Amino acid sequence: MNYLAHIYLSDEDDFIKIGNFMADAVKGNHFEHYPTGIQIGIRLHRFIDSFTDSHPVYRQSKHRLHEKFGHYSGVIMDIVYDHFLAKNWKQFSTTKLEEYADTFYKLLQSNYDILTEKTQNALPYMIQTNWLVCYKTLAGLELILFQMDHRTKNRVNMPAAMEDIKLFYAEIEQEFFLFFSELEQNCKEELLKLKHEFRYNN
Structure with a gap:
């Protein structure tokens, strides 16, 4: 899953949202100096x-792109699944996506000093392109894939995946719903365990 799903699955806790959002920029156990919510x-x-990586439904979606995009099929499918979350946002939240x-952008800005350097550097561009909202259209999805392709060391022309995404669009959307319902339930359970482990009552 990509940014939108990670934020959404963090419940309504601001620090948990921040930690979940910037976790890719934190390696190993180098997070113990952060506030408890961010650690969680x-x-x-x-x-x-x-x-996600081990789930058979997600793996089935990813397999549709694997022959052409190899390792990057997972990166692409993470973004595609976020597209379906954004597209169907009204089914998941009563708050408008915009x-x-x-x-969330304001939350990051008000906690700027605690963000990783990588997250700080990415934030202005994320806000400028309104990344979290951009996902919800096919044109926005293609733009995000273009931007991601430029950020990778070995460019693989991620936007070319749009051909197969459109070809299998209905099937992948159905797979997303099957997968996401399980992910959401498992995240709720995992979050309760983590809060108990850290004795976190926010």
Whole structure:
């Protein structure tokens, strides 16, 4: 899963959201100096990644792109699944996606000093392109893939995946719903465990 799903699955706790969002920029156990909520968010992020990568439905979606994009098929499918979350946002939240995204950007800005350097560097561009909202259209999805392709060391022309994404669009969307319902339930359970482990009552 990509940014939008990680944020959404963090419940309504600001620090857990921040930790989950920036976890990719935190390596190993180098997070113990952060506030407890951020530590939980980082741990939750890693749980989500592990659950996603091993899930047969997600793997089926990813397999549709693997022949052409190899290792990057997972990177692409993470973004595609976020597209379906954004597209169907009304089924998951009563808050408009635009409002939800704007609130999160402001949360990052108000906690700027605690963000990793990588996250700080990415934040202005993320806000400028309104990344979290951009996902919800096919044109926005293609733009995000183009931007991601430019950020990778070995460019693989990620936007070319749009051909297969459109070809299998209905099937992948159905797979997303099957997978995400399980992910959401498992995240709720994992979050309760983490809060108990850290004695976190926020």
